Amino acid sequence: MVYTLEYKTPKSLLNKGMGFLSGYSHSLNPYTGCSFGCSYCYVRQMPVSVFRQQPWGTWVDVKQNAADVFRKELYRAKSKGPVTIFMSSSTDPYQPAEAKEGITRSLLEVMASNPPDFLLVQTRSPLVKRDIDLLLQLGDRVRVSMTVETDLEDIRKHFTPGTPSIEARLRTLKLLREAGVPVQATIAPVLPSSEAFPAKLLPIVDRVCIDDYFMGDGSGGKRTRSLGIISKYQAIGLEEWYHPQAYRKVYERMIQVFPAKNVWISQKGFEP
Structure with missing residues (x-):
């Protein structure tokens, strides 16, 4: 994916946890x-994208000097009560730009020296393994939630051609877990997958979260529906997977292999 970078200096980094993220104090x-x-991606339908001239996926704003702003905000927030952070709600903290810019790592360095009560890192990028040293410093106050929507690489390429391979994500989960970093596999949104999916996850994680467009896009699926995403399913003849009950198929498969208490549904699976 070809994209342009712009550098912005933010006035603030922490946003109040609301709606789907109401289980967190901040995002x-x-x-x-x-x-x-x-x-x-539901963010395509949010003001941050709608009012931009360039198409979603072709631009990234880098929040320079973010660590300095965040350090002060985190100190203030902790003085008022427990701080639980969801990183990130409308971007991937380990998208390709992070390899050079290191904004996410700089924020983790701040948290390593002044830990929040809990941090969830939501990503689909193997780059997260670069920061194992900092994640380990947070101990059980952190969980890395790796998006693995499917186990089928052709499905991944059809829906998200600009993202890392499924195999690379699974290898990263395994590496993180072996290093001692708490992890979960997040099947969100549910995409068509095989019956073998649970068996592929079992040696790698002990916690799975399942979510879909209808539960997880913050509007009962309306944001996603307005993107015309059904056409992506129709193109491959798998419309039955675009349905509010499709997640049940994946859930039933997972609990044949995982203890039911380790398979979480939607919002609860992301919470601290």
């Missing part, structure tokens, strides 16, 4: 925009 986005450009 944190190291970047605005995301070059992964996933076809179904």
